[in-house]
Amino acid sequence: MKKNIIVLLSGGMDSATLLWLAKKEFEDVYAISFDYGQKHKIELDFAKQLAKEANVKEHFIVEVPHLKGIKGSALTDSSIEVPSETYPDEPPITTVPMRNLNFLSIAASFADVYEIENIGIGVHSVDSPYPDCRAEFVSAAEAAINASSIMVAKKKNRIYIYSPFLGITKQDVLKIGLELGVPYEKTYSCYKGTLPPCGECATCVQRKEAFESLGLKDPWFSE
């Protein structure tokens, strides 16, 4: 078993699956979630519940106010509506500028102080229209984190970005999660932030399709 990890936890199905996988593979599991002015801030309630259920060592919730201040993304800018369809543009209008670079560097600050050797991120191939979800980005971020880490400079060890879903589909992620017993009825992915989820935005559609591809129904839409 590997020593420890901090998992980026949004409250959605991918990061929840990553958290459950991390519980199996790491001795100490921390989680970190971000309040970045997202319209679907309700996801943080789900993230808290998941972190509790996964019995993480500690769950950090960090405010990242500048991303909302910058605007320019349908996820944070009230003047841009979240589209009720799959993404027509690439990168999509729901891209938040440098979101994962912000999140990974904040997680790396915690990693440095808590001496955590792995940072988990649940990106997969369906996320690839987002530049900060690609393998190229993940390896570059890992290199930057190691180059700026106090812990690495002192202990001559290494911080790894744990991204086991890179290159696999959301359907594959779901398969892994079902085997691990992830409580998908307690995950939330909708970009519109409604309760119940809208069922129409790109993330709602993607997760419904993942369940349907396995002959199942998304627990949010099982009736």
Ligand SMILES: [Zn+2]
């Ligand atoms: Zn939705």
